[in-house]
Amino acid sequence: xxxASALATRAKHAVQNRLAQRYRLRGEIDHMDAVADPTAIAxxxxxxxxxxxxxxxxxxxLFRTYAVPSIGDLLYKTxxxxxxxxxxxxxxxxxxxxxIEHGVDSPAGRAGIRRINQMHGMYDIPNSDFxxxxxxxxxxxxxWVNAYEWRSLTNHEIxxxxxxxxxxxxxxxxxxxxxxxxxxKTFYDEYETAHFAFSPDSLAVADATLDxxxxxxxxxxxxxxxxxxxxFALMDDRLLGAFGYPKPTTVERVLVRxxxxxxxxxxxxxxxxxTEPLFGRQTKQVRxxxxxxxxxxxxxxxxxxxxxxxTETPRAATS
Numbered sequence: 001x002x003x004a005s006a007l008a009t010r011a012k013h014a015v016q017n018r019l020a021q022r023y024r025l026r027g028e029i030d031h032m033d034a035v036a037d038p039t040a041i042a043x044x045x046x047x048x049x050x051x052x053x054x055x056x057x058x059x060x061x062l063f064r065t066y067a068v069p070s071i072g073d074l075l076y077k078t079x080x081x082x083x084x085x086x087x088x089x090x091x092x093x094x095x096x097x098x099x100i101e102h103g104v105d106s107p108a109g110r111a112g113i114r115r116i117n118q119m120h121g122m123y124d125i126p127n128s129d130f131x132x133x134x135x136x137x138x139x140x141x142x143x144w145v146n147a148y149e150w151r152s153l154t155n156h157e158i159x160x161x162x163x164x165x166x167x168x169x170x171x172x173x174x175x176x177x178x179x180x181x182x183x184x185k186t187f188y189d190e191y192e193t194a195h196f197a198f199s200p201d202s203l204a205v206a207d208a209t210l211d212x213x214x215x216x217x218x219x220x221x222x223x224x225x226x227x228x229x230x231x232f233a234l235m236d237d238r239l240l241g242a243f244g245y246p247k248p249t250t251v252e253r254v255l256v257r258x259x260x261x262x263x264x265x266x267x268x269x270x271x272x273x274x275t276e277p278l279f280g281r282q283t284k285q286v287r288x289x290x291x292x293x294x295x296x297x298x299x300x301x302x303x304x305x306x307x308x309x310x311t312e313t314p315r316a317a318t319s
Contacts, residue, residue: 019268025044061139075202097281104167131169
């Protein structure tokens with residue numbers, strides 16, 4: 001065997017070994033129970049397999065909800081999404097993080113869900129809006145991962161994610177929750193078609209969110225106008241139209257979406273798999289609580305917090 005042939009063989013074996021390591025967690029997820037313990041699947045996917053991608057997808061999911069005026073206008077009226085955007089982002093991440101990290105039925109997980117329910121309980125929000133927001137949490141991660149990550153989700157993983165958010169929705173008191181992923185996708189598409197519409201207040205919330213995105217790495221290294229054009233390139237025409245944003249050029253869409261696909265390919269071929277979970281509280285985007293936080297202090301209430309703090313919950317670490 002020539003030296004060149006031997007080198008090629010070694011390189012091939014190295015790539016095969018790398019891929020075997022890279023797909024190890026998928027094999028473990030295949031043996032997790034998507035019905036009895038969907039949290040384990042959601043946790044593995046969101047904190048180890050695709051931590052960056054699913055974080056982006058969930059952020060994008062929330063962003064989409066602003067295009068429904070009944071949602072976007074309410075968020076504008078609270079002023080938190082336009083005047084305290086970073087804190088509102090952090091609180092959302094941390095409250096959703098608690099049931100993922102500790103389990104929906106754990107004390108910390110229930111505390112996070114209870115806090116969300118207390119905030120929502122201060123407003124007259126229609127059940128259909130709740131179902132739509134829940135649908136974005138189910139649909140957007142699946143579509144993002146399948147489009148841009150280093151591998152697609154399996155049907156088993158999609159079932160686990162769907163069941164996790166169904167359980168979360170049940171604990172939030174949401175009614176008429178879709179049964180399957182396909183049911184969620186149908187509701188998601190039909191609700192957006194029926195309810196997406198332009199609203200100046202919703203646009204203000206969306207613009208504030210895009211401005212916050214520009215403060216995160218690596219986007220903070222780019223001009224604000226470039227970050228906005230990149231964001232537009234990831235939006236579908238239905239969402240662009242609801243906000244009145246300009247339609248990106250074909251070149252912009254190819255470059256931005258192609259760049260994300262290239263990132264996924266590079267991870268599959270060259271990156272080592274993550275061996276430890278990365279929770280939302282550990283990410284650099286969460287910046288409001290450098291000294292830690294208590295779940296019972298998260299969120300915004302007007303007027304004031306309706307919850308007694310006679311019994312305190314432990315302060316959570318930020319790393």
